[in-house]
Amino acid sequence: MSQLYIGIDSGTQGTKAVVLDSDSGEILAEAYATHALLEDSTGLREQDPAWWIAACEQVLGEVTSKVDAASIRGIGVSGQQHGFVPLDVDGNVIRPAKLWCDTATTEQCASITEKMGGPEAVVNAIGNSVAAGFTASKVVWLKDNEPENYERLATILLPHDYINFWLTGERKTECGDASGTAYFDVAKRGWSEEVLAAMDPSGKLAECLPELIESDQPIEVVQPELARKFGLAADVLVSSGGGDNMIAAIGTGNVAPGVVTASLGTSGTIYAHADKPVIDPKGELAAFCSSAGGWLPLICTMNVTVATELTKAVLGKDTVELNALAEKAGVGAGGVMLLPYFNGERTPALPGATASLHGLTPGNYTPENLCRAAMEGATFGLKYGLDVLKRLGVNPTEIRLVGGGAKSKLWRQIVADVFGCPVVRPVVEEAGALGAAIQAVWCVQRAGGADVALADLTAQYVTMDASAGAMPVAEHVEKYADLYEKYLALDAAMRTLNA
Known part of the structure; x- marks a missing residue:
């Protein structure tokens, strides 16, 4: 049975x-x-x-x-x-x-x-x-x-x-x-x-x-x-x-060093497994323990799909139309850049910040570029979080992407190119519920005397969708590296107003 x-x-x-x-x-x-x-x-x-x-x-x-x-x-x-x-x-x-x-x-x-x-x-x-x-x-x-x-x-x-x-x-x-x-x-x-x-x-x-x-x-x-x-x-x-x-980490198989999970929800999270505490003297990183017996250094940003949802509403477009327009714009959104602090921001700590559009000209102020800038700006915000993790010694070998934004093929590619890292997507989208069930298997089996490792269980139950991955494109990675430096410069220039 x-x-x-x-x-x-x-x-x-x-x-x-x-x-x-x-x-x-x-x-x-x-x-x-x-x-x-x-x-x-x-x-x-x-x-x-x-x-x-x-x-x-x-x-x-x-x-x-x-x-x-x-x-x-x-x-x-x-x-x-x-x-x-x-x-x-x-x-x-x-x-x-x-x-x-x-x-x-x-x-x-x-x-x-x-x-x-x-x-x-x-x-x-x-x-x-x-x-x-x-x-x-x-x-x-x-x-x-x-x-x-x-x-x-x-x-x-x-x-x-x-x-x-x-x-x-x-x-x-x-x-x-x-x-x-x-x-x-x-x-x-x-x-x-x-x-x-x-x-x-x-x-x-x-x-x-x-x-x-x-x-x-x-x-x-x-x-x-x-x-x-x-x-x-x-x-x-x-x-x-x-x-x-913590439980979504289990549900994405993020129970060993090297894997990073990123969530493209209304807000965004990016986190990794660690075998010892990862503590940020600057306080930008949440130095959590995991629910797998280790630690879970985590960064939270407040503005991810909120940027695309607001853009859709302003333009009167649905999700399919937004993706199609963003794809037409190409890398860099024609010079349009969004600082996506619609809800303030947690990382960096700018709770009173507001969003800004930069680089507008008569020629690039188009629906295509606005849609692309929303995706890119939100991804740059998560990239800031990834850089905090890297500064503290967390180096990803792949990004496991979850959340509503992860359903977009284009957005998965943008993440791969901005992060310069392969992106994969779990078959089961409900990482929290699946992770909770896997942890229950672990607890019950160990209570019964079995010396089972959680990593073995996640290897058994967490699979990646081979058709929903994305590999970084070298040309795009190079372009996004330059654009990200401009994003950081824009953020720095706006700090006086956004403090």
Whole structure:
């Protein structure tokens, strides 16, 4: 009888679930449910964790109805990083979860950093800076703005931890997702007493942290009532899970040095596996742990497909038309260059920056060049992140490309040419859900006594689409090297206005 594993990927916009057959490597079933979002002009971005659970119930109900549920052996969960889920002593959610994209906590970032002795002291203590997206500032925001709710706080969970809590009743976390809280020492792989004291000198927060486990350890079996509801066996294990980037790394086979994953989503990420901590003294790089037992140095940029989506909207074009126009323009977009800071920028740290079009003339101000400049500008932004990784000793042999932009053949070629590196694309696009299922296989097999390596499992389950690769073209690489220097010069010239 086949052994099946469920992977759940709970993101900001929705929840995806897949069922992986561990024998054949096939995805036997999948389902998706959307989430609502609470937001306002102050930068507030929140969700009720009950929405995540409702979405999980929906997708679990759908996928278990399509397969033999009794054959399911494990469940893995990937969740949006950094969100803050506050629980009281009885395990009830105190208030809506503040998300990674909530920027209403910038004042708290500055406060924590000041109490730590400045940015350099923070990096020395934990390997990361205190960014607005990270969890620490959100916890202090609760203390500063809702003291009655803070008084009730008994447990701090991250989004994937909360879904694991719902599945098992256990309050646990693992190093990968925990390393994005900004109160976790990535080198020592443990909580930072120093930052926790800066957040609240009373010592309360140390009592609110979940148990820390290793990535190859299971949380516990699924709670009996949920097992009965979905037709599962009583001994189905829930793996440690992890943050979305950490689990997507597993889902793209990025579990050994040399591979770099780049995501062309609304925002962009670029990250690699490392066998030891990779810490940036300048604080531009997120020095995360992985959910594979190692480390995951990562760069995030805020503007990738947002640039092409806005260009499509202005020109009244669809995706197919945008790609066709961009291809006609050719390398360099006729001299038009886009600095794509529509949402500000995280890397480089320019939260108040705006986008700029440069090099316009009567002859090159065309739809073709605008479309091409949107793709090239967003790719140059990711190239900046790749250069940070290279500066810290991470040298890619290939780029594994995921996200909506990776569906474009032209954009894959642009990435190969700008990065000067071969580009490949995984067959399974849902890297988060697949990675969660693979990690569940790993945890279940190791819990059963098998000495299985995660790299062997990803080699078995993660395959590349041979028809969707791209090799750098020497002539284009040379042209883009010159254009990238002009991009950096444009960025430097605009820093005074964009600071």
